[in-house]
């Protein structure tokens with residue numbers, strides 16, 4: 607198993623590298639964020655141990671840049687003592703686990719083995735509601751086995767409704783998220799687009815996934831209608 611350790615403190619980096627090697631891992635060390643990012647993006651590692659405080663590019667940025675670029679190698683982030691916010695941010699930026707410094711070596715190896723067992727995390731999940739599915743990454747949507755042919759705006763509207771599946775969303779909320787926040791045109795545009803979407807997603811299948819909640823807004827049925 608090949609591990610990339612991104613850590614600028616030489617002594618700590620060397621100690622961790624030696625320890626992991628003794629456990630049978632093959633370890634490369636990057637001493638700054640940019641080098642860490644480039645090495646990690648070559649995709650040759652089974653896991654990445656990433657410090658937060660790094661010269662060049664901090665660990666949060668390295669982590670989110672890797673995820674944005676579509677690299678899903680498991681990442682264990684090293685956070686500072688008493689850094690509750692660090693931990694939340696580590697997970698928000700796409701880290702799979704975190705470990706607070708100073709850490710015991712036994713715990714580090716145990717966590718790494720657990721991460722490796724789990725393997726690379728899933729790509730951003732495909733959203734589903736019954737037989738209605740939407741993949742934000744590939745920009746494809748399906749009703750059953752049929753691939754839906756949606757315009758960019760229709761896709762964005764369906765994605766928004768599917769992310770809030772089962773909840774009622776107002777026209778204003780939809781306008782803010784699916785249209786430009788500065789859009790100040792007629793809010794009836796939402797109704798118009800809901801109509802377009804229904805004609806592709808519901809009508810041909812005699813279904814009712816996109817429901818109107820009178821006086822409030824719209825709701826996507828969790829069972830796909």
Ligand code: CA
Nearest residue numbers: 614657659660
């Ligand atoms: Ca550091």
